[in-house]
């Protein structure tokens with residue numbers, strides 16, 4: 064299994080209403096990051112601060128014109144769901160995560176062990 068190459072697929076796939084923030088995330092943003100808290104409504108992210116509607120693409124996903132990879136503009140304060148991804152090889156396969164190598168597809172149980180031991184909490 065390779066390191067994340069910041070391809071952005073997970074951010075793009077999940078930012079349209081499929082991401083959750085923890086209560087602790089929301090409390091922190093409310094007190095220290097009002098710029099992020101603006102995008103929370105009824106504990107949901109990412110909501111348009113003006114209309115209150117769900118935003119289609121995470122407002123913190125950044126890509127410079129000359130870059131092939133993406134950056135997270137709130138990386139150190141990103142929500143819990145973003146911090147824990149990827150947790151399951153099955154999700155990574157569905158999401159076409161670019162961390163996966165052919166050997167990971169050949170032995171998904173071993174790939175999950177590698178993910179659990181090497182990448183989680185890193």
Ligand code: SF4
Pocket residue numbers: 073074075078121122123124125134135136137138141142145
């Ligand atoms: S907050 Fe950061 S890590 Fe989470 S979806 Fe947005 S850009 Fe990706």
Ligand code: SF4
Pocket residue numbers: 066067068069070071072073074148149158159160161162
């Ligand atoms: S899909 Fe995988 S390789 Fe791409 S940014 Fe997400 S974790 Fe990284």
